[in-house]
Amino acid sequence: MACSTRKSTELFLFDQPLEKFTGRQLPTGEEVLRRLYSFGCNSKSNREAVVTELVEVWVKARIPTMEIRSIKVKLESVVKKYEKLKINRKRSTNxxxxxEVHFKNELSRLFDISHKDALSSMKNKKDQAFLRDQxxxxxxxxxGVDQELARKETMRMKKLARKSEMAEKEKMAKAEKFATVDLSDSSSPSSGPSSQENSPFRGETSSQVSSSPKKRLxxxxxxxxxxxxxxxxxxxATHLLQTVASSSGLTPASRSTLRRSRMMTRTALAEDIKTSFQEFINAEEPPLIVH
Known part of the structure; x- marks a missing residue:
């Protein structure tokens, strides 16, 4: 069986595939690409494996990263550019x-997957300086990994996550508190015992009442x-109102209905404000308006 030579494994535009990230610095675009092709091919599973390794390096550096799906999209974009250049590699045009030169220059820089607010959310000055340097x-x-600092950072991130979750629950609870349910009976006035006695369809009336449709929220x-x-x-809002309707035995409003109601209410409110303002400035002694 023939052994593969260094020349046969050499990548287009770059050197050999990368067996692993060093972990001493944040990987560049070139290192990420070389690591991907060390798996043999550009497949979805291989890209996911590289993204996992990449995130581990950034976690070690205690730098917040963007969402995993955004990292995958960024990697796919780089790979597409590389593959396109590779297809046209035999062209000797300027x-x-x-x-090719521009692409290599781009990939020589940091493959930046930091969160957009990374620097402002990082408390450690050394970590901030490290990101700027990279x-x-x-x-x-x-x-080496400072275990105590890593533990404190993990606790801080968990605390922020709990605060965010509590704030979301508080917002939902506040909205549920203000949500009002109109329980007015939209059906015809209920018939008393005397009307039922005078009706020749007493049995059907009882059946109709029991099977009457639910009132709508x-x-x-x-x-x-x-x-x-x-x-x-x-x-x-639709999710919230559906919960309220379900607990009240009502038929919930659909998302499109809610959307129309919100637009109509906002339009009516805007017209009321406009009308009030016109009446205000058309008064016999209108007040001065300072801009």
Missing amino acids: TQQAK RTERKMAMG KVTPEVVSALDRTNLSDRK
């Missing part, structure tokens, strides 16, 4: 050569105002 000169390197302007004040999206 344009092709310029694209984005520019790349002279710093990570030492009405989305009143007060409900819309409460949802807007708590800044709930249509999806979250």
